[in-house]
Amino acid sequence: MSLPASSVPAANPAASSADRRGRAVRAGRQETVWVVALVALLAGLLAYFVLAVPNFRALGASGVLGLSEQFLDIGVIALGEALVIFAGEIDLSTGAMSSLAGIVMATLWQQGLNIWLATVLALVVAGLGGLMNGVLVTRFSINSLLVTLGTQFIFSSVATAVGGNTPPYNFPKSFVTLAGTGTIGPVPNQLVTFAVIAVVMWLLMGRSRYGRGLVLIGYNRAAARYTGVNVERTLLGAFVACGLLAGVAGIFVSGYYNAARDDIGDSLLLPAITVVVLGGVDIFGGKGRMSGVIIAAFLLGFLTQGLLIRGDSSLTATMVTGIVLVLCLVLKIGLDRRAGVHLKELVQRRFSARRAPLAGGP
Amino acid sequence: MNLRSKAQRKLAWRIGAAAAAVAMGATSAVAAAPSPAGAAGLSTIKVAMVPKLLGLPVFEANEKGALTVVKKLGISFTFTAPATASAEGQVSIFNSLIAQHYNVITLSSDDPTVPVPVLQKAMKAGIQVVTYDSDVPTARDFFIQDTAYNTIAQGVIDATVKFAGPNADIAIMSSTPDATIQLAWIAAMKNYIKVKYPHLKIVTIGYGQSNQATSLSQAEGIIHSYPDVKAILPIDGAAVVGTAQAVAALHESGKIGVFGIGDPLPNQKYFADGSLQGLFLWNEDGQGQLTMLVARLAYEGAHGAPECTASTPTLTHWCGIRPNFGRPQYFSGKVAGLPYTYTVASAPDKVTGATTNTIIFSKPLEFTPANYKQYLF
Numbered sequence: 001m002s003l004p005a006s007s008v009p010a011a012n013p014a015a016s017s018a019d020r021r022g023r024a025v026r027a028g029r030q031e032t033v034w035v036v037a038l039v040a041l042l043a044g045l046l047a048y049f050v051l052a053v054p055n056f057r058a059l060g061a062s063g064v065l066g067l068s069e070q071f072l073d074i075g076v077i078a079l080g081e082a083l084v085i086f087a088g089e090i091d092l093s094t095g096a097m098s099s100l101a102g103i104v105m106a107t108l109w110q111q112g113l114n115i116w117l118a119t120v121l122a123l124v125v126a127g128l129g130g131l132m133n134g135v136l137v138t139r140f141s142i143n144s145l146l147v148t149l150g151t152q153f154i155f156s157s158v159a160t161a162v163g164g165n166t167p168p169y170n171f172p173k174s175f176v177t178l179a180g181t182g183t184i185g186p187v188p189n190q191l192v193t194f195a196v197i198a199v200v201m202w203l204l205m206g207r208s209r210y211g212r213g214l215v216l217i218g219y220n221r222a223a224a225r226y227t228g229v230n231v232e233r234t235l236l237g238a239f240v241a242c243g244l245l246a247g248v249a250g251i252f253v254s255g256y257y258n259a260a261r262d263d264i265g266d267s268l269l270l271p272a273i274t275v276v277v278l279g280g281v282d283i284f285g286g287k288g289r290m291s292g293v294i295i296a297a298f299l300l301g302f303l304t305q306g307l308l309i310r311g312d313s314s315l316t317a318t319m320v321t322g323i324v325l326v327l328c329l330v331l332k333i334g335l336d337r338r339a340g341v342h343l344k345e346l347v348q349r350r351f352s353a354r355r356a357p358l359a360g361g362p
Numbered sequence: 363m364n365l366r367s368k369a370q371r372k373l374a375w376r377i378g379a380a381a382a383a384v385a386m387g388a389t390s391a392v393a394a395a396p397s398p399a400g401a402a403g404l405s406t407i408k409v410a411m412v413p414k415l416l417g418l419p420v421f422e423a424n425e426k427g428a429l430t431v432v433k434k435l436g437i438s439f440t441f442t443a444p445a446t447a448s449a450e451g452q453v454s455i456f457n458s459l460i461a462q463h464y465n466v467i468t469l470s471s472d473d474p475t476v477p478v479p480v481l482q483k484a485m486k487a488g489i490q491v492v493t494y495d496s497d498v499p500t501a502r503d504f505f506i507q508d509t510a511y512n513t514i515a516q517g518v519i520d521a522t523v524k525f526a527g528p529n530a531d532i533a534i535m536s537s538t539p540d541a542t543i544q545l546a547w548i549a550a551m552k553n554y555i556k557v558k559y560p561h562l563k564i565v566t567i568g569y570g571q572s573n574q575a576t577s578l579s580q581a582e583g584i585i586h587s588y589p590d591v592k593a594i595l596p597i598d599g600a601a602v603v604g605t606a607q608a609v610a611a612l613h614e615s616g617k618i619g620v621f622g623i624g625d626p627l628p629n630q631k632y633f634a635d636g637s638l639q640g641l642f643l644w645n646e647d648g649q650g651q652l653t654m655l656v657a658r659l660a661y662e663g664a665h666g667a668p669e670c671t672a673s674t675p676t677l678t679h680w681c682g683i684r685p686n687f688g689r690p691q692y693f694s695g696k697v698a699g700l701p702y703t704y705t706v707a708s709a710p711d712k713v714t715g716a717t718t719n720t721i722i723f724s725k726p727l728e729f730t731p732a733n734y735k736q737y738l739f
Contacts, residue, residue, distance in 0.1 A: 055461050055462045261473065261476060266448075315416065
């Protein structure tokens with residue numbers, strides 16, 4: 001079923017098309033401002049820790065880079081999660097998927113399979129899990145929040161069933177080095193892997209037709225359909241990539257801890273969504289920059305680790321993280337308003353039903 | 363050994379204070395004979411205590427105990443933990459402790475394997491790692507085991523016999539059939555019964571799956587199916603509550619004795635209404651004190667102090683303990699008028715449950731309707 005043409009600009013009934021175009025340019029400029037602000041914040045944060053926290057300074061460059069091993073798992077999930085959120089959807093199953101991927105890899109290895117082959121198979125499982133999410137969302141038009149809330153339980157219970165009471169640990173050294181704690185010079189292997197993925201994601205979102213389509217779906221699904229975007233296939237791709245990257249995070253975590261555990265990914269989901277939002281991606285889709293997400297991963301990670309090294313308790317670190325997130329969101333709404341989107345309109349946009357039904361074509 | 367005797371109970375209670383006494387003895391002795399580790403020269407070391415999570419009364423009792431001795435032991439003390447029982451949360455805390463150059467990390471681990479790499483990294487950085495309550499066997503210097511399997515089993519059985527007589531039928535309520543520590547306790551009870559009370563009969567073992575409701579229905583089932591049962595022994599936290607509830611619900615309070623292993627605070631109600639006669643655990647305050655003492659001794663051992671031996675039972679002067687010492691050592695004695703005792707085992711021991719480099723904390727502490735109100739864990 002397609003919508004009548006007159007309902008397409010329903011998202012912004014008052015705006016003429018020229019007006020909207022100008023506004024889009026201004027909104028794009030605000031997105032750039034946000035990314036620059038994040039970079040400045042990250043630089044300021046690192047400067048503060050280096051100057052004011054002797055133990056942080058004592059880590060040296062390689063030590064500070066090494067800290068990234070403790071949050072890149074969240075970063076990788078955030079990159080995948082961002083794709084889905086760009087399109088106005090969400091994936092709550094990424095944490096459970098990370099656990100499952102780690103458990104699958106470890107169990108296959110324990111059964112005698114080569115660990116790299118086991119890793120590839122685990123990633124295939126993760127991709128299939130993402131595909132399952134995508135199919136349920138696109139083919140059956142079920143809200144992604146509900147779909148992934150459900151599959152989350154499936155993934156984590158399968159992980160528990162496969163892993164048993166004592167999941168495998170003590171993987172081969174080559175695996176722990178490459179996937180976990182090894183370094184190339186001062187640079188952790190995980191950071192290299194993350195950088196490669198991040199560049200691919202950045203190109204995908206900033207330079208490709210696919211990326212533009214994804215954002216457009218989030219902004220106005222009906223319009224996306226009319227401009228020839230294959231909404232279903234695009235969404236499907238986002239969910240598969242999201243599952244796959246959650247799998248990569250699961251491999252990271254297993255390598256880092258040198259152990260698999262059926263609940264190891266539980267603590268990754270909410271921080272990852274936090275990174276995406278902090279990175280400037282609108283939680284309702286259609287706006288944001290991948291570069292912002294990449295920087296936010298480091299910002300949030302270094303903030304938490306730096307506070308812990310300063311001697312703050314993990315409770316304090318969590319609280320500060322929450323405060324930073326809220327402040328950023330308030331600031332961002334301020335930016336949005338200056339970009340010409342009036343508050344009333346902003347609220348309208350947030351709460352109006354702007355999703356066209358998925359099923360059926362013209 | 364009858365733990366219900368007054369003297370023994372006193373002793374058991376005091377064991378907790380032992381570490382404090384030990385500490386006092388240590389510092390005063392050192393003051394008398396100045397040495398590299400003399401009172402004036404007693405370097406301050408940074409010790410962190412990382413329990414499984416924040417907000418659990420037993421771990422807070424550990425902290426309270428530790429706080430009473432850290433000053434005397436020259437310890438700058440930090441108590442920190444994740445807000446939920448998360449192994450990953452602990453790992454991130456350990457990483458920050460390493461960066462802050464702590465001298466000793468003490469922890470009750472959320473997982474036996476996940477923290478291994480980070481704790482090995484800590485040890486490589488010259489940090490002593492001491493686990494208590496819940497071990498990481500492959501990445502620590504010492505483990506402080508809560509109590510020996512055999513002594514806690516003996517405590518429970520002795521109390522039961524005192525209530526029900528040596529010829530009674532009894533039943534055990536456990537958690538799951540594969541729970542390691544419960545299995546060890548059951549085996550220890552059976553061994554002790556065979557030797558000491560050959561006519562005491564365990565008629566059945568129920569499994570409450572660490573779930574209060576399941577424990578309740580299992581215990582009710584036992585009472586119905588075995589009308590001659592004179593006592594039920596719940597040896598898991600949920601089983602204690604479930605069993606006491608079952609006994610109360612079927613109006614058997616005081617007729618069927620309930621003696622278990624667990625902490626008194628969640629069970630105050632059942633002590634008060636007479637459906638629970640006895641619980642055994644260790645003194646959590648005292649365990650916190652011992653943990654700090656072992657932290658100091660491990661640090662000393664790694665930094666050149668003479669090793670503790672049985673003939674120089676600690677604490678008349680500073681000594682250290684080192685991993686992989688030759689033989690099991692039993693430290694006991696009297697310092698500042700208080701008796702203390704703990705066992706250091708260098709090799710695995712099936713009777714006590716010790717693994718390598720294990721320090722067994724105390725004999726169990728018994729909680730009765732008369733004393734349960736004193737303990738807030």
